[in-house]
Amino acid sequence: MVFRTGETPERTTGRIEHEIRSFTRARHAAEAAGRSDIAQLLRTATDCGLDELNDLNNA
Numbered sequence: 001m002v003f004r005t006g007e008t009p010e011r012t013t014g015r016i017e018h019e020i021r022s023f024t025r026a027r028h029a030a031e032a033a034g035r036s037d038i039a040q041l042l043r044t045a046t047d048c049g050l051d052e053l054n055d056l057n058n059a
Contacts, residue, residue, distance in 0.1 A: 011052065011056070013053060013056055013057065016049050016052055016053045016056070017053065019045075019049050020046055020049040020050065020053070023042050023045045023046045023049065024042075024046060026042050027039050027042035027043055027046065030042060
């Protein structure tokens with residue numbers, strides 16, 4: 001996400017966890033609507049967020 005100033009906000013565990021929850025809700029909605037292509041994209045985004053969260057927690 002980019003703020004109106006064009007600067008990227010700091011990646012915190014709270015922000016990443018919020019994004020993961022949002023991706024998960026959206027994935028469930030896509031699955032319910034029969035959009036497996038969108039659900040797969042959101043699953044990949046969730047996996048990337050989990051990897052980023054693990055990296056932050058292990059640093």
